Structure formats: structure tokens, C-alpha cells
Amino acid sequence: MAAHYYTVTWDQLHRDARALAWRLITRGPFRGVVAITRGGLIPAAIIARELDIRLVESVSVVTYDEEDKGQPVVTKHPAAAGDGTGFLIVDDLVDTGSTARVVRGLLPKAHFAAVYAKPAGKVLVDSFVTEVSQDTWILFPWDTEPQFSVPLAKRERSA
Numbered sequence: 338m339a340a341h342y343y344t345v346t347w348d349q350l351h352r353d354a355r356a357l358a359w360r361l362i363t364r365g366p367f368r369g370v371v372a373i374t375r376g377g378l379i380p381a382a383i384i385a386r387e388l389d390i391r392l393v394e395s396v397s398v399v400t401y402d403e404e405d406k407g408q409p410v411v412t413k414h415p416a417a418a419g420d421g422t423g424f425l426i427v428d429d430l431v432d433t434g435s436t437a438r439v440v441r442g443l444l445p446k447a448h449f450a451a452v453y454a455k456p457a458g459k460v461l462v463d464s465f466v467t468e469v470s471q472d473t474w475i476l477f478p479w480d481t482e483p484q485f486s487v488p489l490a491k492r493e494r495s496a
């Protein structure tokens with residue numbers, strides 16, 4: 338269980354992905370994008386649109402079952418990206434860095450970008466936008482839904 342949660346709305350994700358695209362303009366040009374499925378797909382689409390890139394490849398690394406972490410397994414290789422030369426890898430976040438380490442091993446020449454980064458993983462990315470603490474779980478808009486909120490005055494107080 339995480340100590341903190343950081344909720345990201347669709348608007349914020351769009352804004353942060355565009356901010357990442359701004360930073361990436363001077364690091365390119367890129368021939369194509371490799372999205373790390375599934376979390377990297379939407380940021381990759383936003384960034385590919387902003388950088389006017391039409392070649393979008395994907396790589397799938399399965400590591401987590403909700404908040405439980407296992408061994409990373411590559412279930413889809415990024416065949417069109419070769420050794421990564423001229424390619425931009427995009428993920429939604431780096432946490433421990435284990436997904437990034439696997440993908441960097443597959444595409445050693447690519448530029449690695451993530452929208453959000455935690456301290457243990459940020460050394461593995463070339464570009465990111467926002468850092469959160471290691472004990473924070475990021476709640477993405479595709480994993481959440483709006484629900485009724487109990488008024489503050491009716492909540493139980495601990496002290």
C-alpha cells in the first residue's frame with residue numbers, strides 16, 4: 338500500500354505530455370516513437386501528434402498486477418525500431434526502473450522519455466516532466482472514476 342496518492346486527470350495528463358513534447362523538440366528529430374504498453378500508449382499518441390511523427394511502434398513489458406510487482410516479461414518486441422537509433426521511447430512513468438531497464442536493453446540507442454518519474458527510476462530516463470516521491474502511487478485517469486465524496490464535516494476525525 339502506498340503512503341501517498343497523486344491523482345492525474347485527463348487534462349493534466351494532456352498538459353504534462355505536451356510539456357514533455359516541448360522538451361523533446363530540441364532532442365530530436367525522431368524517426369519514430371516506441372510506446373511502452375499499456376501506460377505509454379496515450380502519452381505516446383499525444384507526443385507523436387505534437388512532434389508530427391507518424392511511425393508508432395510498441396513494446397509490451399508485463400511487470401505489475403495492480404500494485405504488486407513481479408519479474409518483467411517482454412510479451413511484444415518493437416521489431417520496427419531496430420537498435421533504437423532515431424527512435425523515442427515513451428512511457429507514462431518510471432518507478433523502480435525495471436521496465437525502463439528491460440526496454441533500454443532492447444533499444445540501447447533510443448531516447449527514453451517518461452511523463453512522471455520516481456527517484457529510483459529517474460536515472461534511467463533521458464527526459465521527464467514531474468517527479469513524485471518513491472512512496473507515492475500515481476493514479477492515472479484510465480485507472481480511476483469520479484465518485485461521491487463525503488463532506489468534510491461528516492468525516493470521522495482522528496484527533
Ligand SMILES: O=P(O)(O)OC[C@H]1O[C@H](OP(=O)(O)OP(=O)(O)O)[C@H](O)[C@@H]1O
Pocket residue numbers: 373374375376377398399400401402428429430431432433434435436437458
Ligand atoms: O519502473 P517500474 O517499476 O518498472 O514501473 C513503471 C511501469 O509500471 C507501469 O506499467 P505496468 O507494468 O503496470 O503495465 P501497464 O502499463 O500495462 O499498466 C507503468 O506504466 C510503467 O510502465
Ligand SMILES: O=c1[nH]c(=O)c2nc[nH]c2[nH]1
Pocket residue numbers: 401430432473474475476477480
Ligand atoms: O498506475 C501506476 N501508478 C504508479 O505509481 C506505478 N508504479 C508502477 N506502476 C504504476 N502504475
Ligand SMILES: [Mg+2]
Pocket residue numbers: 373374375376377428429436
Ligand atoms: Mg506500463
